[in-house]
Amino acid sequence: MKKLFICLVLVMAVILASGLASAEGRYAVIFKSAGNPFGEKLMDGFEKAVKEFGGEAILKAPAEPTAEAQIQMIEQLIAQHVDAIAISANDYDALEPALKKAMRRGIKVVSLDSAVNPDSRDVHINQANPELIGRVEVQAIYEMIGEEGQIAVLSATSQASNQNLWIEWMKKELKKPKYSNVELVKVAYGDDLRDKSVSETEALLKTYPELKGIIAPTTVGIAAAGKVLTDKGLKGEVYLTGLGLPSEMAEYIKNGVCPWMYLWNPIDLGYLGAYAAHALVTGDINGEVGDTFNAGFLGEKEVIQAGEGTEIMLGAPFKFDVVNIDKWKEVY
Structure with missing residues (x-):
């Protein structure tokens, strides 16, 4: 009986503690x-x-x-x-x-x-605002590449609703007459995985040797692309922008691979x-x-x-x- 009483007291103590912790x-x-x-x-x-x-x-x-x-x-x-x-x-x-x-x-x-x-x-x-995000990234890469050339997008997963909406607005921005000399050659997906994002960036560079710009609206993707472009010495040849964490992208902004980028906190x-x-x-x-x-x-x-x-x-x-x-x- 005494053991039962002690058990009940312990159970009540746990319940009370749990209630206080999540009031x-x-x-x-x-x-x-x-x-x-x-x-x-x-x-x-x-x-x-x-x-x-x-x-x-x-x-x-x-x-x-x-x-x-x-x-x-x-x-x-x-x-x-x-x-x-x-x-x-x-x-x-x-x-x-x-x-x-x-x-x-x-x-x-x-x-x-x-x-x-x-x-x-x-x-x-x-x-x-999704429209603002998509349009401003296109405007940025347009300025970086000198208003003409091939560009690609390195996204996260193909099912990510935020990424897909931003890309829709990128494509709408690209329909403006001012972008007639800019060609979006591919939307690649790194699945927000570092190694796959690196591989996708390398594949873009190999498949499109005339590529001049990459938009990566994903923090994992832009950091991976920044490393690839830096390691290959492509500063000034292939430009990068998108959405990135300042702590991860400081090196690439300072070395000129990514002149500027965007994000929120x-x-x-x-x-x-x-x-x-x-x-x-x-x-x-x-x-x-x-x-x-x-x-x-x-x-x-x-x-x-x-x-x-x-x-x-x-x-x-x-x-x-x-x-x-x-x-x-x-x-x-």
Whole structure:
């Protein structure tokens, strides 16, 4: 009887401790894959926000960037009865059954960075205007290559919704008459894996010996391409731009391989995703157009209409060049 009493006391202590640790709920974030520096910073920001409002953060990322791996993680989180899931999706549609199941169980769902379809989420967190991202990268490479020549895109996975949307806008920008002497020869996919991104860059250079520019709208891809171009001594022959982490790209910006690039702060992106999830859990917002909430140091944010569904915008892409890279490489 005494042993039974002690066991009950211990169980109650664990339950109480768990309740105190997650007084504001349990918030999970799933990134595309493990070992991605952008994803690691995003999860750092997510965890920071969750700690600020007193919740428990659960950080997850599969070994490979596949929808199947993310679905397994979603099922695990459903079984753990989390309050919210934020996800950077490996596929726009494939996660729908699992995420709908989560929503039926009362779990709030936020997509961020790479979206899922509107039926699979309460709201999407968008890092910047997709049209602006796509167009500004084309404008950059156009200037770098002297307004003519062959260019290629080195993307992440072929199913990544954010990458595909940016590439759509790149192609629309390229239809303008001013780009008549610019040819997009290929969109290659490095799957956000360093070694494959290196191989794809080398293949582009071999297949298109007249290639003058590469746009890599992925932090893994642009760093891999920067190394290849540097190692091959192609500064001034093949130019590089896209979306990169300052800490990884400082060398290539300084040596001139990548004169400038763009990005937003992934820490802030994860931070905003957590606060949006919290606002959904507490009922401050429903993910409808016009909803507003406080997002910590980011201030008040508003839910706006997206092409499909609704979203919350972090801000405009930021330009990194030789003038400011030393400052920002110490930040992220």
